[in-house]
Amino acid sequence: MIKRKIKNKNNFFWVYAVIFAIFLGIFFLKSTFSNPKKIDQDTFFEILSKGIVQKIIVQHKELVHVYIKQISILNNKKRILLEKGRLIIPSSLKYEFEIGDLQFFQIKFEKYKKKYHLDTIIDFKNQQEYTATKFFFDYGIFFILLIIFWFFIFKRIGTTGGGPGGQIFNIGKSKAKLFDENDNVKTTFKDVAGLEGAKEEVQEIVEFLKNPNKYTKLGGKIPKGALLIGPPGTGKTLLAKAVAGEAKVPFFSLSGSDFVEMFVGVGASRVRDLFEKAKERSPCIIFIDEIDAIGRSRGKSSIAGSNDERENTLNQLLTEMDGFDTNNHVIVLAATNRSDILDKALLRPGRFDRTISVDSPELNERKEIFHVHLKRLVLSKNVDIDFLARQTPGFSGADIANVCNESALIAARKNRSKIGNNDFLDAIDRIVGGLEKKNKIIKPNEKKRIAYHEAGHATVSWLLEHAAPLVKVTIIPRGKSLGSAWYLPEERQITTQEQMEDEICALLSGRSAEEIIFKSFSTGALNDLERVTKQAQSMVVIFGLNERIGNVSYYDSQGQNEFNFSKPYSEKTAQIIDEEISKIISKQYKRSKEILKKHKNELSTLAKNLLEKEVIFRNDLMKIFGERPFPDETDNILKNVENKT
Structure with missing residues (x-):
């Protein structure tokens, strides 16, 4: 019903526009054809000699308007107008010209009348040609139509703008x-x-x-x-x-x-x-x-x-x-x-x-959000909501809704009747890492380097106490990354210095593996180095976890230094900060190399499995390394999920 009303309003608008265009055309055609043609005085007397001039009007003693008899109308329509018993032939203004000496023109005009026996009338006007009535009929109607047309334009703009009365006339009204x-x-x-x-x-x-x-x-x-x-x-x-x-x-x-x-x-x-x-x-x-x-x-x-x-x-x-x-x-x-x-x-x-x-949801809150969004989905029995909640740290409610929707699309793409746990994992991978690029061409030597890089991450994170437990490792390109390792991070409210150092060590282990095996570096550790640098910088500058800087934090929680480009510390302190950041990274890099050298055989076995399978899971690491040295609650959750899968 609403659509039909809007359509009718649009139709009326175009009707008004067409009518206005017609009147505008008539006005300009009238003004174009009613304008007399400019001639000279000799041409006028030639026309006058033919007997077709009914009258001339001399205006302001210098401009002459020439009215021609409408002979064709008289002959074709047999139209005769009687006025006081005298024959009146209709005329129209056709020509105009200027004269120099009025007295000389009158003498010549009278000679032509006698010579050719003409009944042409001469008249003189020294006042304005237009009267108020004539001006109204010539131009007033046009302006009235113009005003009406613009009224409908403004009314239409206002109606489509929303709100009673329109947006143009009620621009200061609230849009609530x-x-x-x-x-x-x-x-x-x-x-x-x-x-x-x-x-x-x-x-x-x-x-x-x-x-x-x-x-x-x-x-x-x-x-x-x-x-x-x-x-x-x-x-x-x-x-x-x-x-x-x-x-x-x-x-x-x-x-x-x-x-x-x-x-x-x-x-x-x-x-x-x-x-x-x-x-x-x-x-x-x-x-x-x-x-x-x-x-x-x-x-x-x-x-x-x-x-x-x-x-x-x-x-x-x-x-x-x-x-x-x-x-x-x-x-x-x-x-x-x-x-x-x-x-x-x-x-x-x-x-x-x-x-x-309204912060990002914690573990229990993520479980509740999953329960809300999973109500409308057809799920298989192996879906573990507790595991999904742990697998999505830092996810907002909108992110979790996106995961649930993406998992349904993935299951439908694979022609499954129910959504399984692996579909949710694929959805999380898709959202976090991007779409898999299995057709991307990678040289064998590059693929080998990627495999050892990811195997280095997996090895060190498996052996460190505070590193997150591993879920899977893949060398299939996804998004901008050529390989990735997925972990199940522990839900923490605070982070200790030892935990941050273990995370830095695990991030640097990919480059360490490259150095140990290939005796050279590659650009594949760009993302790792970026995260490591920010982590070490936060330890020194923000959290006060450095002995040399002390219990000092340069963090600006109020945003007062948003437009202040100067540093809140001296050049000497800046030099110390740079040295301490470099020292933390160097220490953890040496530590990761020591761990990998100690377990070089396991590292090579893991890399070969990756090259063969492209994706390996927690069970594969357990076959190579045995049980994790520092098991925690998340390890038990992963075991239960693997059993269900």
């Missing part, structure tokens, strides 16, 4: 979408897995509005707002959708970029209009997604005055949230993943009384 009890919003708090702390605080905000007396009878005040902070994909907008589904109060939803417009003052006007609508519908909730679009800290622009419009919008928002005229029962929810750049005035209590952290 309203959800109330009449809207069928299906998302509830049951659909939000994990995030128990954030969910509890958001649920309490809904309770404030449903039953305010419960909280205000003791003298408390309802919070003005809550700010959801967290990385992308962690569920901030999903929480807001759940609030819209649970709350039995009006819910205004919009994005921070909806306030931004090319016209000056529009942002502040939309903020005022939004809060006016909210006051009328109070108690209610306003949700502003990506508030950093207008809430960026003021005064940090590199070009003075470049962000005046955004700052005016922010000032108006600050005033509406906690200005002189306070708003009762209007709660503002906002979400951002850039809390470090928000203005301090926006974050203070009284505006956003609560700051709710």
Whole structure:
């Protein structure tokens, strides 16, 4: 029904456009054909001698208009007009010319009339030719049609722009979408897995509005707002959708970029209009997604005055949230993943009384998220949700949803009736590492070097206490990598110096294996060296895990040095930092070489298996190395998964 209405509006628009084009063409054709032809005085007297000139009008004693008898009309249509008993022949203006001496022209004109027995009339006009009535009929109708046409153009633009009255005429109106009890919003708090702390605080905000007396009878005040902070994909907008589904109060939803417009003052006007609508519908909730679009800290622009419009919008928002005229029962929810750049005035209590952290889900929370997304999938019995949750550290809720969807696509691609554990592992590999490139051409000597490189990683990580347990190793190119090793990392809240050193040692073991076997290096360790350098730098500069630097951290959590390109330490300290970073990396590189030299036979066996099979799993390493020297809980999980598979 809506599509049909829109189509009818478009049809009417084209009808108006065609009508306007027709009138415009008629106007220009009229003006073109009504203009008389320029001739000279001698040509006029030649025409006059033929007896076809009905009358001439001399205007301002210098310009002569020549009217020709319409003989063809008289002959073809037998049209005779009688006026006072005299025959009137219709005429039309055809020619015009200029004269020099009026008296000489009149004398010559009278001679021609007598000579050729003409009835041509001469008239004189010294006033303006156009009267108000004639001007209206010639040009006024055209301008009226033009005004009507532009009225319909603006009306159409406004209708398609959204909102009653149109976007052009209501540019300062808010774009917020309203959800109330009449809207069928299906998302509830049951659909939000994990995030128990954030969910509890958001649920309490809904309770404030449903039953305010419960909280205000003791003298408390309802919070003005809550700010959801967290990385992308962690569920901030999903929480807001759940609030819209649970709350039995009006819910205004919009994005921070909806306030931004090319016209000056529009942002502040939309903020005022939004809060006016909210006051009328109070108690209610306003949700502003990506508030950093207008809430960026003021005064940090590199070009003075470049962000005046955004700052005016922010000032108006600050005033509406906690200005002189306070708003009762209007709660503002906002979400951002850039809390470090928000203005301090926006974050203070009284505006956003609560700051709710929505972090990446931990192990148990990832299990709950998997349970939510696996409900709609057809699963086989060997799917281990606990293993999948452990295999996806650092994944957000959106990432886990993507893993579940990708696993279903992979299983369908392989013509399977159910989704198995291996499909989920392939989906995780696909998302993290990229698509397999089995057809990529690799020379035999390059493939051998890649196999020893990956075997070096697997060997050292198997033998170190704090390294993550291995899941599988492959030399099949995937994404930009020519080979990769997959691990099951331990869920940690803090990391010790020994754990970080073991991780650095395992990362350097690929290059160590190349040096031991081939007596040379390759560029294949680029990603390893990048990660190692950042890890060692964080140990020295951020975490204070270096004796020479001491208990000092140069980490800037507030982002104060975002536009400050100078280092927060002296040149002497910078030299010490460089030396300590190099010392840490060199120490762990020597350590990895010692381990690989000690187990060189096992390293070669593992590399040969890789060249033969291209993919080897945990069981293959157990056949070569035996049981892991430092088993932990994750080892038992891997054993159970392998038994199921």
